[in-house]
Amino acid sequence: MYIVSGCLAGLCCRYDGGDNADERVMKLVAEGRAVPVCPEQLGGLSTPRPPCEISEGKVISNQGADVTESFMRGAEEAFKLAKLTGSKKAILKARSPSCGVGKIYDGTFSGRLIEGDGCFAEMLRKEGFELETE
Numbered sequence: 001m002y003i004v005s006g007c008l009a010g011l012c013c014r015y016d017g018g019d020n021a022d023e024r025v026m027k028l029v030a031e032g033r034a035v036p037v038c039p040e041q042l043g044g045l046s047t048p049r050p051p052c053e054i055s056e057g058k059v060i061s062n063q064g065a066d067v068t069e070s071f072m073r074g075a076e077e078a079f080k081l082a083k084l085t086g087s088k089k090a091i092l093k094a095r096s097p098s099c100g101v102g103k104i105y106d107g108t109f110s111g112r113l114i115e116g117d118g119c120f121a122e123m124l125r126k127e128g129f130e131l132e133t134e
């Protein structure tokens, strides 16, 4: 069983109201081998919503709002679901401030990448999940 980013499963939960549908991930869900989840929506954030990046340990929108609390709440709720499934593997959307694995944007909204995980990915990693991106 895999936990997968909702947007990779074709859900329109991206910040801009779109999806990142990935045929391989959708096939896993259709076969009952993956559960999709969107931590940002579970944190109460609206869709669409302003894009956000992690900067100095906080999650900040491109309008300057500190949305760390919503991101952390969403990561915790998504983490609860991940544990309920008994899964230890996740396929997550690359570079997202919630789902990014190993590389995320640097907080300047300039497209530059730095090493790091999104909030949800970091939680899963600490719990020993195997993480990969699409």
Ligand code: SF4
Pocket (backbone or CB within 6 Å): 005, 006, 007, 008, 013, 014, 015, 037, 038, 039, 040, 041, 093, 096, 098, 099
């Ligand atoms: Fe996709 Fe994760 Fe962003 Fe939700 S939080 S839109 S699942 S990358």
